[in-house]
Amino acid sequence: MIGSKHLLLLAFPLLVAGCAGSVKPVGGAANVRVVESSVLPEPSGDDYRLPGRAYAIGPFDKLRIDVLGMPEFSLEEIQTDAGGHFSLPLAGSIEAAGLTPAEVAVVIRDRLRNQHVRDPQVSVNLTETVSQVITVEGEVKKPGLYPALGNMTLLSAVARAEGTTEFTNTKDVIVFRTVGQQKYAALYSLAAIRRGAYDDPQIYANDRVVIGDSPQRRLFRDILQVVPLITTPLVVALQNNN
Numbered sequence: 001m002i003g004s005k006h007l008l009l010l011a012f013p014l015l016v017a018g019c020a021g022s023v024k025p026v027g028g029a030a031n032v033r034v035v036e037s038s039v040l041p042e043p044s045g046d047d048y049r050l051p052g053r054a055y056a057i058g059p060f061d062k063l064r065i066d067v068l069g070m071p072e073f074s075l076e077e078i079q080t081d082a083g084g085h086f087s088l089p090l091a092g093s094i095e096a097a098g099l100t101p102a103e104v105a106v107v108i109r110d111r112l113r114n115q116h117v118r119d120p121q122v123s124v125n126l127t128e129t130v131s132q133v134i135t136v137e138g139e140v141k142k143p144g145l146y147p148a149l150g151n152m153t154l155l156s157a158v159a160r161a162e163g164t165t166e167f168t169n170t171k172d173v174i175v176f177r178t179v180g181q182q183k184y185a186a187l188y189s190l191a192a193i194r195r196g197a198y199d200d201p202q203i204y205a206n207d208r209v210v211i212g213d214s215p216q217r218r219l220f221r222d223i224l225q226v227v228p229l230i231t232t233p234l235v236v237a238l239q240n241n242n
Contacts, residue, residue, distance in 0.1 A: 035184070038198070039201075039233075039235070040177055040184055040186040040233070042204065055100065055101075055148065056100055058084055060079060060130045061126060061128065062077055063078050063125065064125045064127050065088065065122070065124050066122070066125075067112070070117070075088070084098070085097070088108060090117065091107075091112055091115075108122045108124070128147060130147070132148045133145045135207070135208045136158070137211070138168075138209075138210045139167070139169070140165065141162035141164070142162040148203065148204060151202065154175065154188060154190070154200055157207075158209070164190070165212075170212075171189040172211075173188045173212075174186065174217065175209050176216075177207050178206065182237060184236065185236050185238055186201070186233050186236075187217070187233060187234045188201065189233075198233065220234060220236070
């Protein structure tokens with residue numbers, strides 16, 4: 001017997017073929033097409049330069065710098081300036097903007113070696129960011145911008161916004177993301193995630209999370225008449241969408 005999830009995946013190619021001509025623009029957005037995957041594409045390459053979730057450092061981000069066994073070169077917290085620079089004893093001015101914490105650690109290590117510090121072991125951690133954020137809006141208690149740190153998931157992003165309101169429809173959660181100049185949207189059900197129907201998806205910097213009933217959900221209205229949200233998220237690619 002074929003399960004509902006397999007039937008859903010089998011329906012994707014037929015739906016993709018029909019969507020380009022049948023789904024009309026909504027709110028000024030161009031047509032949408034279903035992606036033949038239940039997983040929202042992850043940012044990569046020029047999107048974030050981050051294999052393994054190591055975000056590129058930006059202006060006014062806060063860092064912790066540790067040099068093993070050398071507290072005089074370690075800093076509990078230091079903030080980059082408007083250009084993404086900071087200064088460290090002996091190492092001088094470091095241009096951190098666009099680099100990952102691991103790359104900054106290499107720069108500091110090499111600078112200290114040039115100052116005759118023997119075999120410095122350097123670690124750099126991003127402790128707070130204003131340049132790498134997610135947006136959480138809709139039916140949550142505290143909508144707004146939140147730092148995108150660590151392995152943030154959809155449930156943890158909702159928790160950062162202090163949870164949903166009393167009357168939130170937790171079946172309607174949309175995540176918007178741009179990867180390689182292509183805009184995507186994925187429709188999730190918090191209730192389905194909580195009961196283990198599918199995995200809690202990863203949330204990345206620059207993602208926009210819309211909770212509850214919203215005008216954006218109309219992007220999925222026609223598609224859901226054919227492919228209901230049963231045991232898997234629904235992912236679409238947006239064309240010329242604002």
